[in-house]
Amino acid sequence: MATQTGTRPAACHWRDTAAADRALSAMLGDGRSRAALSSPDHTRLWNALEDASIGGKRFRPALVRAAHDTFDGTEHEAVAQVGAAIELLHTAFVIQDDVIDGDDIRRGRPNVSGTFRTWAREHGADEDAAAELAFTAGILAGDLAMATALRAIATCGVSPAVTNRLLDLFDTALQITTAGELADVRLSLGLEPASTDASLAMAEHKTSAYSFSLPLQAGALLAGAGPDIVQECDVVGRHLGVAFQLADDLLGVFGNPDLTRKSTTCDLRTRKQTPLLSHARSTDEWDEIDSHLGRDLGDAELAEVRRLLTRNGSREFATGLMHEHLRLAQAHITALGLPTELPSIITDSLTLLLDDSEAA
Structure with missing residues (x-):
């Protein structure tokens, strides 16, 4: 490293x-x-x-x-x-x-x-x-x-060489994110079961590239850091981005919408194949969960989906995976000397999750 x-x-x-x-x-x-x-x-x-x-x-x-x-x-x-x-x-x-x-x-x-x-x-x-x-x-x-x-x-005012490298980073992030967005919609069609690995790859492409890897790499490049440092910033960004998307997926079902100002039914209505739902597909509760997807849900129906996703371990699975990516990001952050508080970008939002008793 x-x-x-x-x-x-x-x-x-x-x-x-x-x-x-x-x-x-x-x-x-x-x-x-x-x-x-x-x-x-x-x-x-x-x-x-x-x-x-x-x-x-x-x-x-x-x-x-x-x-x-x-x-x-x-x-x-x-x-x-x-x-x-x-x-x-x-x-x-x-x-x-x-x-x-x-x-x-x-x-x-x-x-x-x-x-x-x-x-x-x-x-x-x-x-x-x-x-x-x-x-x-x-x-x-x-x-x-x-x-x-x-x-x-x-037109940011740095040397042509650095500007060209910034444009390369920007273009790479744009290409990856576009592919991730398209994969998100394709997976939601339900034409084939989405594996957890496929869901995670989609999350990494859709979120990590432009929201985390690009800004960290751009900042290092503007500071004159070498290629190895810029590459390590990409690794940090990918782990933070996956953790962020997993947290967002959890908030998209288990969040308090009065605080998050985020819909807790949109992901279910659009059948987004998040790691949360990909895991649920492998459980005994899947048929019952699946019957609630693809349509608008009332409060009682949403509460039932939350209960099923908690009982079958899908919520615990997504939460554990999120914390594992945060742990990996933290190791690279420490080695690089980046601010150790960077993961708070993700962890601060977790206070907006419903507790287990409310979800179940």
């Missing part, structure tokens, strides 16, 4: 993302200003995109900074812009994921699709026409966000 050569300052406030927030606001503001010269539709789309970027934990820019500061980097302005670009890439994926899932709500408020669906209804469109506009707006807003993020990487 590679070890870092720099010494992380004692006061590394890696969670401070104020500079990245300013950079993100500047990117979105520039786009909105250009849209104002075009048409009301264009302006409305940028306004919805800007709304979609509000909220979230901003841990991706924080990871860029954590890696950069660990390896004694000095490219602080570039770190802010790259962190903002990765956060905007996340916004693009979130917008398009909502289109794929047919969701109109994100973080407790209308998302891009929901905003345009409401606008269409208020202006006299029927449901089919409103749905078409909602779908179109979601796709286009995601495209705008992705293009803006790419431009921000290309």
Whole structure:
């Protein structure tokens, strides 16, 4: 395992993302200003995109900074812009994921699709026409966000060699995540049983590449770290990403929606083949669980699915797997000298899980 050569300052406030927030606001503001010269539709789309970027934990820019500061980097302005670009890439994926899932709500408020669906209804469109506009707006807003993020990487102000390497990392993450998203939808069709290994691979591709590996690698690269260090950051990112996705899967069924602002029925309605459900497929309770999938569930039905997933050991399996990936990530984090609190990005959210008595 590679070890870092720099010494992380004692006061590394890696969670401070104020500079990245300013950079993100500047990117979105520039786009909105250009849209104002075009048409009301264009302006409305940028306004919805800007709304979609509000909220979230901003841990991706924080990871860029954590890696950069660990390896004694000095490219602080570039770190802010790259962190903002990765956060905007996340916004693009979130917008398009909502289109794929047919969701109109994100973080407790209308998302891009929901905003345009409401606008269409208020202006006299029927449901089919409103749905078409909602779908179109979601796709286009995601495209705008992705293009803006790419431009921000290309103009972050570092040397051409480092810029080209950043673009390579960005492209790799984009390719892997796209493949993971497609696999997620394909597996949900139920054309073939999804093994736990296949579900884990999908989770790694869909989440780890752009949310964890990319920001850590980008931060190390901006600090001038060598290829072995950048590669080790990828390993850390992959373990953290799988742990994060497993935690998200658990919150997607066992979370308290009043606190998470996340649906606890969407994954079940869309039959997402998460490791939680892949494990359940191998248990005696599967037929009963399967009878609840693919449709909207009431409170009593959701409670029954939670009880079955707890009784058959699937919840315990997913939780144990999550902690194993956190343990592996922590070992690499310690060796590299990265902030030991990085796993708190995942573990802090676990307080929003229902306890066993509520789930059962």
